[in-house]
Amino acid sequence: MIVTDRNPRSILAEVFGYSEFRGEQEAIIEHVIAGGDAVVLMPTGGGKSLCYQIPAIAREGTGIVLSPLVALMHDQVMALRLAGVRAGALNSSLAPKERREVEAAYLSGELDVLYLAPEQLASAGSRTVELLKRGRIALFAIDEAHCVSQWGHDFRPDYLKLGALAEVWPDVPRIALTATATPATHREITERLHLESARHFVSSFDRSNISYSIVPKQNVRAQLLSFIRDEHQGEAGIVYALSRKRVEQTASALRDAGINAVAYHAGMAAEARLEAQTRFLREDGVVVVATIAFGMGIDKPDVRFVAHIDLPKSVEGYYQETGRAGRDGLPSAAWMAYGLADVVQQRQFIEASDGDQAAKANQSRHLDHMLALCESVTCRRKYLLEYFGEREIADQCGNCDVCLEPPKLWDATVPAQMLLSTVIRTQKERGRTYAAGQHIDVLRGVQSDRVAQVRLDELSTWNIGSEWSATQWRGVVRHLVATGLLEARGEWGVLWPSEAAKPVLRGEAQVHMREEVIARKASRSSGGGSKRSAAAADLTPEQAEVFERLRAWRADEAKEQGVPGYVVFGDATLAALAVHQPTTDDGLLAISGIGQVKLERYGAAVLMVLAGRGE
Incomplete structure (x- = not known):
């Protein structure tokens, strides 16, 4: 898209189909467009990507996005292209001809956004660095910036070298973004990326649409199956387990029970991992059982639950993993089963690790905080938010197991x-x-x-x-x-x-x-029969029928284009279409998530589906 109006609000409406910014998005975007550096701490699903995508479109040159997620760059690029943004990626998966085409597009100024992996900038004299010097750069966006923290849960050595961007390109604005940072990690991001003069934007980490629940572990496989069947039948979800064997056994057990489940872990062949990830992203209602090798940067907005059947190693890891649920803002669940064996196992892992005493002490501190969350008799959300430095919060959230079913002491x-x-x-x-x-x-x-x-x-x-x-x-x-x-x-x-x-x-x-609670109260879901998706939960039967027609159309469209369904339209957009059922192009543009480019691409087909003449 060749932008004629570089006003951020115009780009927001015409390209991305939204009428209003959320939180501090507008302030961040205007600051970066004006050439300022920024450190952005914003929860998963808070709209971080717009904070660098809109400035990249508005400023002269190409926005360079540094992301550790090579496997997901294709979908991110396709989502931008479908919105009319000129986007590309350079990574190890490209054939030589494709790489030359992307490089030529960058040098000729035909890209708004270019995705790169951090390791491509690790060497000052690398081919990629020399390529970037020959073009015009609008900004650098360092996504998943917490990876720079050497004491964090997701450290990536190549991130340490990104501080050199300030020296090589001193006049190019830089924006570092993460959804997982304690005050200590926040300081590390600032220092290691040389962003001491940057403006800091710290949003609340609260994900109010996520319900947190931690239950005593009994027969965890049966507990997990009951949780999925009773509350999330037919919905997309992620189940985290600690070992590869446990991942495969759990995925197999879920499939045997009629759940559409796939396994994902680092020990699988690359083709098998890609197939599992692709199914999860592009099909409706798939449950992926995975180790922590899966998930960072997952943009799928309609993940309705994240379950842990083994204890996470840290609160940061737990928060980031649970944050992959409900990115669309609709009701979602974070569920964990936790028992004595988890504690023993994690302690043993720490003692057997190769780190020095300082590293082991740090791992133990992380584990102690995680155990405190599990053993807490006060609001789970309050504990999480205080861990990330938020103090002025209510004593009860009303949407966690402790608040909904107060434990007896x-x-x-x-x-x-x-x-x-x-x-x-x-x-x-x-x-x-x-x-x-x-x-x-x-x-x-x-x-x-x-x-x-x-x-x-x-x-x-x-x-x-x-x-x-x-x-x-x-x-x-x-x-x-x-x-x-x-x-x-x-x-x-x-x-x-x-x-x-x-x-x-x-x-x-x-x-x-x-007290141990063995028999949980009856599910708050509707009980027997098929359960509506969260997006359709508040629709009338007639509206729900329209919603399902739209979903069927979207599935066909996404399959034809080789992209996930949410790249076409998210569930929230389909639900709004089902409620308002517009009959004109102007009516479609009034729906959140439909911009000018998507109107031109899909408008006629959507109007036909709404009129009952096509699917």
């Missing part, structure tokens, strides 16, 4: 003392200790061959805790390990009391924890 001081005493006595009197299950058997008086062999039934703590269930005892163990009163050591996770346990044993400190 119980004084676990006595059982904690019993458990700690049992651990100590097995050490002193039997010269050894055990993993959690054996100690729980002692406390509940459960006979076994091991008990008889080592005469554990002669311990003074034998059967003193029979009034509590095995589930409650597992919760006590998990809580004590999570809070550092017990340590789980070695390959088998044997329990040892820490120094912090002494005040509890002496009665100088109390232990309060939440």
Whole structure:
């Protein structure tokens, strides 16, 4: 698109089809258009991309977008092209002829936006650097800027070298953007990218449309299947697991249960990973089961849930992963099942890692914060927002499991003392200790061959805790390990009391924890039968029928063009079309998400579908 009106609001309406900016978008865009540097912290789904795409279109030259996501550049470029933006990408996936065409378009000033991977600028004398010097650059956008943090959860060494952009192109504005940054990471971004003179825009990290829920892990596969069937049947979602084997087993189990699921992890062949990602992005209702190798930069707006069946390593990782749900602003869910084995496993990973003591201490701090979120008896959202530096927030969000179903607290001081005493006595009197299950058997008086062999039934703590269930005892163990009163050591996770346990044993400190909730309340979804998508949930039956016709048309159109459906139109746009059912071009332009280019491309077909004459 050759822009004649470079006013940001005109570009917003004509190219992207929106009538109003959100939050600080307009201030950021005007600052960058005027030549200023910016650091932007904005939650996933907050509209970060417009903050550099509109200035790239408005300013003379080409906007250079540095993104670590080579696998997703194609879809990002196609989405811009369908909106009329002249976009391209240079990455390792291009054939030599395609690369020459993109380079020629850049040198001749025929690109508004050019995507690059950071490693292409890692060397000052690289071919790409020399190419960029020969053209005119409108701005540099450093996406996923938290990757520069060496103590963060997603460190990429090539990001450290991007600070040199200020030296090579001192007059070109730079904008660094991320959705995941604590105050410490924010400082690292500023310092390492040499953005000390930049203007900082920090939005609230609150994603109010996401409902957070953390449940005690029992039979996690059955719990996951129930969660998907009861609340998100037929909807797109992401399930995160820690190991490749667990990913494949879970995906297979979901498929066996009739869920349209695919696996994704770094151990798969590149072709298989690409096929899984493509299906997830371009088909409706696909669930991808993945390791953390999947997800950064996923632009799919209609992901209705993100589930974790293993404990994330950090709050930053958890927040970024859950943020991939509900980018379209519609109701979505972040669900996690968490148990004692997760805590033991993560501690073991840290101890076995190759890092030095400083690195291990940092990993432990990250894990401690994650455990505190899981064990919290206060609002999940409040904890998350305070972690990212937001203090002036309400005590209750009304959209997390703690707020919706307030947990009952119980004084676990006595059982904690019993458990700690049992651990100590097995050490002193039997010269050894055990993993959690054996100690729980002692406390509940459960006979076994091991008990008889080592005469554990002669311990003074034998059967003193029979009034509590095995589930409650597992919760006590998990809580004590999570809070550092017990340590789980070695390959088998044997329990040892820490120094912090002494005040509890002496009665100088109390232990309060939440009751385990085994049977969750009935789902808040509609129950039996097929569940409407979130976008169609508030539509009348007649409007829902129109919505489904539009979705069918969109699926055919997207398949023909080889792009995800949301690149054509998002669900929110289709829902608005179903509600208002415009009959003219002007009516279509009044719908959020329809700009001039998409009107010209799709307007006639959409009007036919709305009139019931085409699909």
